[in-house]
Amino acid sequence: MASPTVPAAAQPSGLAGWFVNQVANVGEFAMARVAGIGDVAIFSLRTLGWLFSRRQRRDVLLPAFYQIGVLSLPVVAITGLFIGMVLAVQSFAQFKALGLETRLGSVINLSLVRELGPVLAATMLAGRVGSAMAAELGTMRVTEQIDALESMGANPIYYLVVPRFLGCLVLIPTLTIMADFMGVLGGYLYSYGLLGIDYHHYWANSREYVDAFDFLMGIFKTFFFGAAIALVSCHHGFNCEHGAEGVGRAATNAFVHSFVLILVLDLFLGIWLNNVHDFFRPEGPRKLL
Numbered sequence: 001m002a003s004p005t006v007p008a009a010a011q012p013s014g015l016a017g018w019f020v021n022q023v024a025n026v027g028e029f030a031m032a033r034v035a036g037i038g039d040v041a042i043f044s045l046r047t048l049g050w051l052f053s054r055r056q057r058r059d060v061l062l063p064a065f066y067q068i069g070v071l072s073l074p075v076v077a078i079t080g081l082f083i084g085m086v087l088a089v090q091s092f093a094q095f096k097a098l099g100l101e102t103r104l105g106s107v108i109n110l111s112l113v114r115e116l117g118p119v120l121a122a123t124m125l126a127g128r129v130g131s132a133m134a135a136e137l138g139t140m141r142v143t144e145q146i147d148a149l150e151s152m153g154a155n156p157i158y159y160l161v162v163p164r165f166l167g168c169l170v171l172i173p174t175l176t177i178m179a180d181f182m183g184v185l186g187g188y189l190y191s192y193g194l195l196g197i198d199y200h201h202y203w204a205n206s207r208e209y210v211d212a213f214d215f216l217m218g219i220f221k222t223f224f225f226g227a228a229i230a231l232v233s234c235h236h237g238f239n240c241e242h243g244a245e246g247v248g249r250a251a252t253n254a255f256v257h258s259f260v261l262i263l264v265l266d267l268f269l270g271i272w273l274n275n276v277h278d279f280f281r282p283e284g285p286r287k288l289l
Contacts, residue, residue, distance in 0.1 A: 043157075043235045047165055050158040056166065064163040068129050069171035073178060076124050080179035083116055084108060084186030092195055102201035106209035108187035113210060117180040118218040119266055122225035125172055126258040130233035133164050134254035137237025138247040146238070156238075165230040172226035173219050180218065213280075217273045221266060228261045 087108045095101045137160060140146050149156045191197045233254040240250040 039239070040231065040235050043238070044231045046157050047161050047231060047234075050155065050162050051165065054158065056162060060159065060163045061166060064167040065171060067132075068125070068164070068167035069174060072125060072128055072171075072175055075128060076121050076175045076179050077182045079120055079124055080112075080117065080182035081186040083120060083179075084112060084183035084188075085190040087111060087116075087183075088187045088190040088195065092191070101195070101197055103205045103209075104191055104195075104197060105188065105202040105206040108191070109184050109206045109210045110214060112183040112187070113180050113215045113218050115218070115266070115270070117183055118176050118222045118225065119262060121172060121176040121179040122222060122229065122262045123259060125168065125175065125226070126229045126233075126255050126262065129168065130229045130258045131251040131255045133230070133233040134237040134240075135247055135251040137161075137234055138240030138250040141238060141240045142242055142247060161230075161234045161238075164234060165227070168226035168230035169223060170226075172222045172229075176219060176222045180215070213277055217277070220273070221269045224265050224269060225262050228265060229258045232258045232261060 088104065091104055091107055092101060095104050095107070137146070140160070146156045146160070149159065188199070188202065191202060192199050236250040236254040236257070240246050
């Protein structure tokens with residue numbers, strides 16, 4: 001919304017003028033952010049409306065599932081493997097100083113299944129898939145392919161957004177399970193093969209301190225991560241500016257905003273799920289000492 005033109009003689013000068021300009025800039029920025037949030041909310045409601053109003057076509061879903069799920073498995077598996085090893089390297093010195101090196105497995109596996117596995121899988125999905133979706137849809141917007149769909153009577157959200165949304169929503173838990181598995185395997189191989197930790201105590205302590213709720217807690221959060229990645233990335237692609245620079249900016253903003261939203265969701269979901277866990281565990285939180 002354009003600001004009203006103020007005659008030059010009526011504008012304050014000096015420090016007062018600088019202050020007025022700064023307040024105006026802050027107000028304009030806040031209004032733009034609020035409008036952007038509202039636009040994303042409307043876009044999300046339209047996507048959910050088309051998701052439940054019509055049956056999805058298999059020939060549209062399968063390519064999206066393949067691009068999002070199958071092609072993301074290698075990078076997620078490699079990332080999870082080395083994250084497990086890095087956790088073992090960084091935690092071993094502190095645990096050895098306390099004489100608790102045999103309990104290293106509990107910390108590695110608990111950190112993986114509750115936090116690092118879901119967040120890293122979502123980050124890889126945002127970087128690899130989210131940016132690609134924003135760039136692809138942005139190119140379609142720039143080349144007027146989306147406008148062509150609308151002119152033929154087809155809804156672009158149903159044909160372009162819903163399959164990608166379902167792919168992210170359904171397949172990110174599978175990618176998280178792969179990241180968890182590879183991270184647990186990497187932490188064990190490094191701890192047992194290079195650090196010399198007894199494998200019996202390693203797994204016994206892991207079973208004692210990591211339960212099914214921890215695993216399900218991480219999987220539950222990924223549904224919110226996948227939905228956020230798909231909606232934010234597709235929204236940036238649909239609202240791409242013209243030109244190659246606009247497509248690149250849409251891909252970059254899609255990843256940045258998705259990553260920030262993943263961290264914000266992880267914080268609030270973690271707080272809520274910890275309260276749920278404590279409610280159903282009256283004996284209190286688990287302790288390593």
